[in-house]
Amino acid sequence: MRRLIFALVLSAAAVWAGQKPEEILKDAIARHQAGDIEAAIRLYREYLTAGPPSALILSNLGAALAHQGRYAEAIAEYENALRLEPRNPQVLLNLALAYYKTGRTAEARDRLEEVRQVAPGYQVTLLLASCNNRLGDYKKVIALLEPLEKEKPEDPAVNYLLGSALLHDKQTDRGAAVIDRILRKGESAEARLLLGTAKLNASDYAGARADFLKALELNPQVPDGHASLGLALVSLGEAGAAADAFRKELEVDPLNFTAAFQLALLEKKARHFEEASALLKRCLDLRPGDDAIRYQMATGDLATGKLDSARETLEDIVKKNPSFTEGHVSLATVYYRLNRREDGDRERALVRQLTAEAQKKAAAAESR
Amino acid sequence: MILWLAILGQALALAAPGRECADCHRAEAAAQASTPMALALASGGDAAILRGHTSLRFQAGPYTWSIRREGPRSVYSVSDGTTTLEAPVAWAFGAGVMGQTYLFERNGAWYETPVSWFAATGRLDWTLGHAARPRGNVEEAAGRRLAPEEAQRCFGCHSAGAAWRGGAGPESLAPGVRCEQCHEGAARHAAAVERGDEAGARIAKLAGTGSEDLSNLCGKCHPRWDEIAANGPHGPLNVRFQIYRLTSSRCYDSADVRIACTACHDPHSHVVREAAYYDRRCLACHGEGKRAAGSGVKPCPKAARDCITCHMPKVEIPELHFRFTDHRIRVTRAGERYPD
Numbered sequence: 001m002r003r004l005i006f007a008l009v010l011s012a013a014a015v016w017a018g019q020k021p022e023e024i025l026k027d028a029i030a031r032h033q034a035g036d037i038e039a040a041i042r043l044y045r046e047y048l049t050a051g052p053p054s055a056l057i058l059s060n061l062g063a064a065l066a067h068q069g070r071y072a073e074a075i076a077e078y079e080n081a082l083r084l085e086p087r088n089p090q091v092l093l094n095l096a097l098a099y100y101k102t103g104r105t106a107e108a109r110d111r112l113e114e115v116r117q118v119a120p121g122y123q124v125t126l127l128l129a130s131c132n133n134r135l136g137d138y139k140k141v142i143a144l145l146e147p148l149e150k151e152k153p154e155d156p157a158v159n160y161l162l163g164s165a166l167l168h169d170k171q172t173d174r175g176a177a178v179i180d181r182i183l184r185k186g187e188s189a190e191a192r193l194l195l196g197t198a199k200l201n202a203s204d205y206a207g208a209r210a211d212f213l214k215a216l217e218l219n220p221q222v223p224d225g226h227a228s229l230g231l232a233l234v235s236l237g238e239a240g241a242a243a244d245a246f247r248k249e250l251e252v253d254p255l256n257f258t259a260a261f262q263l264a265l266l267e268k269k270a271r272h273f274e275e276a277s278a279l280l281k282r283c284l285d286l287r288p289g290d291d292a293i294r295y296q297m298a299t300g301d302l303a304t305g306k307l308d309s310a311r312e313t314l315e316d317i318v319k320k321n322p323s324f325t326e327g328h329v330s331l332a333t334v335y336y337r338l339n340r341r342e343d344g345d346r347e348r349a350l351v352r353q354l355t356a357e358a359q360k361k362a363a364a365a366e367s368r
Numbered sequence: 369m370i371l372w373l374a375i376l377g378q379a380l381a382l383a384a385p386g387r388e389c390a391d392c393h394r395a396e397a398a399a400q401a402s403t404p405m406a407l408a409l410a411s412g413g414d415a416a417i418l419r420g421h422t423s424l425r426f427q428a429g430p431y432t433w434s435i436r437r438e439g440p441r442s443v444y445s446v447s448d449g450t451t452t453l454e455a456p457v458a459w460a461f462g463a464g465v466m467g468q469t470y471l472f473e474r475n476g477a478w479y480e481t482p483v484s485w486f487a488a489t490g491r492l493d494w495t496l497g498h499a500a501r502p503r504g505n506v507e508e509a510a511g512r513r514l515a516p517e518e519a520q521r522c523f524g525c526h527s528a529g530a531a532w533r534g535g536a537g538p539e540s541l542a543p544g545v546r547c548e549q550c551h552e553g554a555a556r557h558a559a560a561v562e563r564g565d566e567a568g569a570r571i572a573k574l575a576g577t578g579s580e581d582l583s584n585l586c587g588k589c590h591p592r593w594d595e596i597a598a599n600g601p602h603g604p605l606n607v608r609f610q611i612y613r614l615t616s617s618r619c620y621d622s623a624d625v626r627i628a629c630t631a632c633h634d635p636h637s638h639v640v641r642e643a644a645y646y647d648r649r650c651l652a653c654h655g656e657g658k659r660a661a662g663s664g665v666k667p668c669p670k671a672a673r674d675c676i677t678c679h680m681p682k683v684e685i686p687e688l689h690f691r692f693t694d695h696r697i698r699v700t701r702a703g704e705r706y707p708d
Contacts, residue, residue, distance in 0.1 A: 236502070238513065240515045243515075270517035326597075326598040330594065332594065333594045336580055336622065341622055344622060345622060348615070355616075
């Protein structure tokens with residue numbers, strides 16, 4: 001209310017000062033371009049109070065707010081703009097960027113899909129691929145970037161993102177070809193990171209560790225550098241050093257999913273349940289509804305005696321993923337703790353059945 | 369060094385297992401004192417195996433690992449021929465029935481030695497999981513650094529009353545499994561008995577505990593079914609996790625005390641090695657006339673003695689130089705694949 005009164009006073013003052021809305025807008029844009037963001041925000045708001053509603057100006061206001069790191073306010077203004085022009089590609093892109101920066105990756109992806117329909121382009125595709133990469137949907141990353149790869153085979157951003165997705169998707173040979181292209185350009189942190197990822201996939205943990213350390217030496221801020229090093233250290237049984245690496249990644253990029261999730265697992269293993277729970281909540285913000293995260297949260301609840309919460313989540317998870325053995329294992333344990341023996345026995349029998357099936361499949365694969 | 373002397377002093381003071389408990393429960397305390405569980409941990413100086421083996425050596429690639437006796441202590445060393453790293457063996461884990469692994473302290477952290485002593489060979493060999501670990505230098509070859517929580521778990525099961533106050537710790541402990549670890553509230557019970565407080569002396573009796581609850585109790589140290597079912601290992605390596613194997617048996621019943629760990633094993637005594645000893649336990653369900661009792665189980669058509677020799681086969685883990693009794697009770701078939 002106070003803000004509204006303040007805006008009205010300012011507006012009245014502007015009118016009293018004889019400034020027309022167009023002049024206010026002109027002034028706002030000039031201030032914005034000159035880098036006086038605080039004044040630009042004030043003037044955009046004055047204009048929007050006095051002048052006609054405008055998606056463009058609301059979007060400008062959002063951009064100024066985002067420039068100051070005031071993402072929640074920026075998102076609100078972009079959403080106001082979209083109410084006026086629901087398919088405006090610039091506003092959709094700005095909103096997607098704000099979502100992306102605040103870790104609301106799934107929402108960013110959805111907006112970018114909309115932008116791509118009306119205004120496809122290099123930047124939008126790359127950002128959309130980056131969202132899918134964050135969400136762990138590597139097949140989509142590959143599908144998005146393959147056409148770009150043909151257009152721009154030497155583009156480092158495309159190559160890095162595509163190479164990383166191919167390796168995560170275990171398409172090692174194709175990934176290696178992309179790494180080769182990057183290496184031809186000379187030594188770089190990104191190239192080392194990809195080489196390390198390839199070695200990690202091939203279970204050469206010591207080799208991967210060496211590459212990740214080299215990548216961080218070349219660029220201590222290289223995205224995913226510390227997180228990747230952490231993964232290698234986990235595989236080498238160096239839990240303490242791995243936790244340190246994940247923490248460093250989160251200092252560089254608080255929204256890094258791998259670092260947050262892996263650190264949560266380590267904290268949980270060390271029975272630091274509060275720390276683990278906070279990290280898992282952060283992960284769930286990054287990947288809403290992800291059952292792998294919900295499973296970890298449920299087993300955390302189980303370990304801390306929140307049995308009903310654990311049961312509810314686990315029942316939902318196994319309903320959606322009936323062959324998820326670990327889910328049935330934990331659910332059986334919850335039922336026994338709740339003295340629901342028959343339910344526990346039923347879940348345990350399911351585990352036996354699933355384990356036997358998995359063993360049979362493994363044996364068949366082995367004999368081939 | 370002063371710290372270790374203090375720990376040793378404390379350990380010796382508590383060496384008689386459950387001294388107050390033994391005042392009343394003489395038979396159990398006397399029998400338990402010599403069991404592998406009671407001897408699950410010893411200081412590097414006290415470990416009988418190290419006192420009996422004054423020079424142990426193992427070589428792989430460019431590295432040589434050795435443990436040698438120097439007066440009252442054992443010294444662990446690893447060398448690549450140029451650089452040598454040495455540390456006193458702080459603790460010996462395991463009574464040595466199967467083997468023994470060692471911990472040493474370095475720069476305020478605990479390290480697990482990559483080599484262990486094995487009873488079957490009387491020599492050092494790889495500690496399980498260490499053979500494939502990368503070793504780029506003597507530092508890496510020396511051992512695996514344990515996270516503080518992992519070290520606490522090790523001491524938590526292999527000793528009683530381990531007190532941690534930061535640093536590498538523990539600051540005090542009583543080596544081996546003691547009364548309190550299974551009988552929660554034993555100290556309070558003993559104190560109440562001492563002052564004649566009958567109500568305060570009440571303590572949970574474990575004798576009638578159901579199989580599931582007992583599995584969870586033993587599972588405080590012997591990995592539980594859910595731990596192995598969810599995290600592995602899968603394949604023959606999990607034969608050493610008896611609770612997991614037993615729980616996976618067709619005859620396991622979460623409410624039936626006849627299949628609980630203690631139906632066959634008295635934790636106060638040594639494990640009985642004679643197969644015939646277990647017949648009575650098997651026949652408690654599978655004996656003649658049990659079908660009529662509505663238990664839904666059949667008597668064995670082949671034999672009525674030495675049941676476990678067929679139904680609980682031995683499975684060897686070559687890396688551990690040991691043949692484990694598979695606790696997954698079943699009708700075995702010739703050439704069957706190890707049931708996971």
